[in-house]
Amino acid sequence: QITLKESGPTLVKPTQTLTLTCTVSGLSLNTDGVGMAWIRQPPGKTLEWLAVIYWDDDRRYNSSLRNRLTITKDASKDQVVLTMTNVDPVDTGTYYCVQRQEGSPGAFVQWGQGTLVTVSS
Amino acid sequence: DFVLTQTPLSLTVALGQPASISCKSSQSLVNTDGHTYLSWLHQRPGQPPRLLIYKSSYRFSGVPDRFSGSGTGTDFTLQISRVEADDVGIYYCTQSTKFPLTFGGGTKVEIK
Numbered sequence: 537q538i539t540l541k542e543s544g545p546t547l548v549k550p551t552q553t554l555t556l557t558c559t560v561s562g563l564s565l566n567t568d569g570v571g572m573a574w575i576r577q578p579p580g581k582t583l584e585w586l587a588v589i590y591w592d593d594d595r596r597y598n599s600s601l602r603n604r605l606t607i608t609k610d611a612s613k614d615q616v617v618l619t620m621t622n623v624d625p626v627d628t629g630t631y632y633c634v635q636r637q638e639g640s641p642g643a644f645v646q647w648g649q650g651t652l653v654t655v656s657s
Numbered sequence: 658d659f660v661l662t663q664t665p666l667s668l669t670v671a672l673g674q675p676a677s678i679s680c681k682s683s684q685s686l687v688n689t690d691g692h693t694y695l696s697w698l699h700q701r702p703g704q705p706p707r708l709l710i711y712k713s714s715y716r717f718s719g720v721p722d723r724f725s726g727s728g729t730g731t732d733f734t735l736q737i738s739r740v741e742a743d744d745v746g747i748y749y750c751t752q753s754t755k756f757p758l759t760f761g762g763g764t765k766v767e768i769k
């Protein structure tokens with residue numbers, strides 16, 4: 537059984553850097569086709585894809601976040617880390633760690649429970 | 658970016674009745690590999706989303722067969738043949754044909 541668990545601060549001040557960690561169990565981050573993504577959801581709003589890192593270390597980012605994001609993985613620790621610089625209150629929301637499987641099904645197949653992050657002074 | 662527009666915004670359905678949700682893309686979602694990477698997600702209140710349908714029409718593992726997806730190119734539909742109480746929540750379409758990966762605005766389903 538695959539589980540994804542997000543961890544990180546619940547409250548961050550504007551202009552600070554947010555660091556979120558996803559700890560994975562039941563899955564090797566180096567398995568062909570596996571991508572680990574971060575997706576966020578502001579309260580009462582739709583979902584927004586932020587970044588993804590693949591088994592071969594290929595990384596893609598949502599350009600709308602204007603180079604504020606860095607995604608990394610440490611397969612030996614079964615962890616994926618997202619860093620977001622210069623946070624703003626509009627970054628408030630639930631942040632999900634999500635497993636993406638390329639090929640088949642080519643979709644987001646497993647979601648963590650999410651972690652709520654509030655940006656406020 | 659590929660913009661996904663869902664309609665309706667909300668839907669109230671009686672138990673046992675069918676429901677249909679539309680998702681229209683601003684550009685064709687047919688990938689260069691020939692596949693169409695349009696998925697449907699269901700999010701119950703207070704829960705993370707879960708995958709229902711992938712590649713437009715394939716049910717994910719464990720998804721009841723009352724859920725079906727259809728469509729090609731830019732127009733897609735999620736159908737629930739007989740709505741059950743457990744089906745309440747918000748349904749999202751999402752595309753992964755091209756980066757950035759995007760989501761529709763969501764359709765809220767309630768029981769009458």
